Amino acid sequence: MNSHITKQLRSKELQKKIVSAGEAASWIKDGMTLGLSGFTRAGDAKAVPLALVDRAKDENFKVNVYTGASLGSDIDKLMAEAGIIHKRLPFQADASMRKKINEGELLFTDQHLSHVAEMVRSDVLNPIDFAIIEAVAITEEGDIIPSTSVGNSAIFLEKAENIIIELNLAQPAALEGMHDIYEAGEYGKRLPIALTSVDGRIGTNKVKVELDKIKGIVLTHDLDSPSTIVPPDEETAIMANHLIEFLREEIKAGRLTKELAPLQSGIGSVANAVLHGLLDSEFENLEVYSEVLQDAVFDLLDSDKVRFASGCSITLSQEKMKTVFPKLDQYKDKLVLRPQEISNHPEIIRRLGLISINTAIEADIYGNVNSTHVCGTKMMNGIGGSGDFARNSRLAIFVTKSVAKHGDISSIVPFISHVDHTEHDVDVLVTEQGYADLRGLAPVERARLIIQNCMHPLYKEQMTAYFEEALKRGGQTPHVLEKAFSWHLNYAETGTMLEPEFSAVKQHNM
């Protein structure tokens, strides 16, 4: 056995358990439930799931697949296309899987990311037959060092009947020591979670497991799939500026200092761009307490704009991986990776007073936000951690471009077609048009502000007409119920949300 392997696989007993991915995959039976590592393309088990997909060529079977969040390496895509998934939770972000979900060919349970560990721990979900977890090292005692994400790996390892470890020799060994694994423990026997700052450490850097449960070790050599975010564009830069303007006003009002408050930002290009916008801001000594640490977080760390970042995974573009991974040990005192139950824990989010920034698919004039469904029925990715953060943070900010599809879709509608965040949980809405600070406002006040500050000019008149008609009917939250979804229905029928009588404005504004 070569020295690189023995350096990372230190348990002599486990060295005897090295098997091929195919052999490990052969242990998985029809109807089983798998707990896979992996959070937003980072740290996913790569070899065994693909070997399992291979088996589907000659065999009919289905498994339940629980993960941290979305997987990379086309695993979600290939599993979905192979038709081997019965139920998938709590989050995915793959086009093929999305298609199968929306065709009803696989069941998808869309959960708050902090809730999965609770449900696994309390035996509410199916028992996990196999945990398949990527690691960068296994200690002499057989303890597991996770790789670029922690996700739900710790709880899967604890609760699974059997364990397969994918020891990834390509991932940076410097990840060892960067994790802080904390097990919340059973309901009714819990102490407070002692974390009082983003850089605190309350656990261990490895996951203790029952050695007997480890059935096999599979050696792998592939890096994570790079992130798919696109660089900031003109519109996302404008949105970042609006957000910064809002934060500046908070400082002026004495509610924040130049150090702001620990920042959470959702995945995706818009949130990444918004974080990126902080690079040139006057804010300093910033802290990040988030799920996914994307490219922008490393730029902010490199520029000393951010002094510390706590996350649950590191998800980088190809380019960024090349520069960050070789010098990863330089981030050791600036970075920690936690289980998603802790990165998204209401106790910590409320205590630290986070500023959370997440992306909306659409919002309505009263400040309700849809994060998951296109036109009310088709799943996009899932709610992810946005609900964990929005409900419990100090400032729940949602960002979205005001229009999509070249103006044929308004992201601000009379009534959103699926509600993931209610009016009670949305503090600030930001589009490229401006921001609306909704805190403390009654619904009609919110509507006026959102229409005025956030809507695209193309749709302002049409929305004002709706709102005025609704106001005549009265109520705390005025609506014309029979027209509430008319914008979505217009789009489905005519290809645009814009009604003919208002479309004269279009040429002028677009």
Next chain:
Amino acid sequence: MNSHITKQLRSKELQKKIVSAGEAASWIKDGMTLGLSGFTRAGDAKAVPLALVDRAKDENFKVNVYTGASLGSDIDKLMAEAGIIHKRLPFQADASMRKKINEGELLFTDQHLSHVAEMVRSDVLNPIDFAIIEAVAITEEGDIIPSTSVGNSAIFLEKAENIIIELNLAQPAALEGMHDIYEAGEYGKRLPIALTSVDGRIGTNKVKVELDKIKGIVLTHDLDSPSTIVPPDEETAIMANHLIEFLREEIKAGRLTKELAPLQSGIGSVANAVLHGLLDSEFENLEVYSEVLQDAVFDLLDSDKVRFASGCSITLSQEKMKTVFPKLDQYKDKLVLRPQEISNHPEIIRRLGLISINTAIEADIYGNVNSTHVCGTKMMNGIGGSGDFARNSRLAIFVTKSVAKHGDISSIVPFISHVDHTEHDVDVLVTEQGYADLRGLAPVERARLIIQNCMHPLYKEQMTAYFEEALKRGGQTPHVLEKAFSWHLNYAETGTMLEPEFSAVKQHNM
């Protein structure tokens, strides 16, 4: 000064500040913001608000009114009718005020009850000019002993520029010592909240205030308004049985013990009836960690079914007040009253693993819940604490009768007309028809279960037809968007949600 007064008003300095309610009310100016004590008809400031209403006979003015929750003594009613409120938050439950809100004559901000203190502390809401707080005693140092509720009194006293105390000599003096006042402190400087059991005490039994801020003491002699709950009826008893059946299954599955988990139950007759149903159950040594302690909680304490109850207010029927208040000191080791920020705090709710039981106005087939709006536009009372609890509890249970208005309204609809609790936050739905355990289920699974177990037979076929049509269109959450609100629209137009083609079933089932 008589000895009863000096016994309760121990500060010699403050004895000099006794004024009439009229004089105290005269200090309040147009445009001011008031922080009133009072939570669900308990412990409200009674005299000064009524004196303020009196002033409105000859004077035009408006104030913002922030409270704990709903007020008794017709204060919300009279203030609304006098037209002196500009903005009211975070909860109300009065018919006249509701009418004014829905007519757009006063602004109502419907907030999570645990969020108000955060927003006052962080200076997000208007600064509080006068805190008007009911107390049962004032110590020699001038510290305030609240009465039958804590609500937001502590934070109002801390942040207000001026304080008026209503010293209520009719409230039981035995309340002194029953409070546990804890101040969460500023964001960024917080320690964990040290509460790890329902009977823990982490604060003091009084609220420390800056003496100079106390402008006047008003003596009052009226008890709280009694609660308006109606006794359990046949249907609520059946609902309680379904809930108990569910809890029994949880015990069988090994997920709960006979001691269950700390119980939270919302206000109102249904929740009270459900708690009442536990009296004859086999569960034992129960604990309550809730907002309002209603009649049923005292029955459960008296029968030793519940060993300890933590709440934010005591709200009793007239009859129950007569039996409980004279012997209140007997409950001293079984009962504690906390600020609503702590009774509803996500940190504690998640740590203790609460079972939360709240009332829905309507639910949809996917398990989204409307707690606030009738037909999507008209405010009923407000979200109260239901969101604080549902999001963070171990088990978020919602109860509702399956039909209302003699069957003309189905409480289960295709798409709820206002969303307060999303599918992600609703674990179990209970009607008099049965219960649906939604945990871990994908939307289509949830829909089938809710239709089968929770819907009234009268509407099952009509909903099945909707659902089948929706399924043909596909999607994660199938809908026929143009018919999503058709049930509400039918009701508005014809007085019943039942469509003619399905109404033949009606005579058979009703």
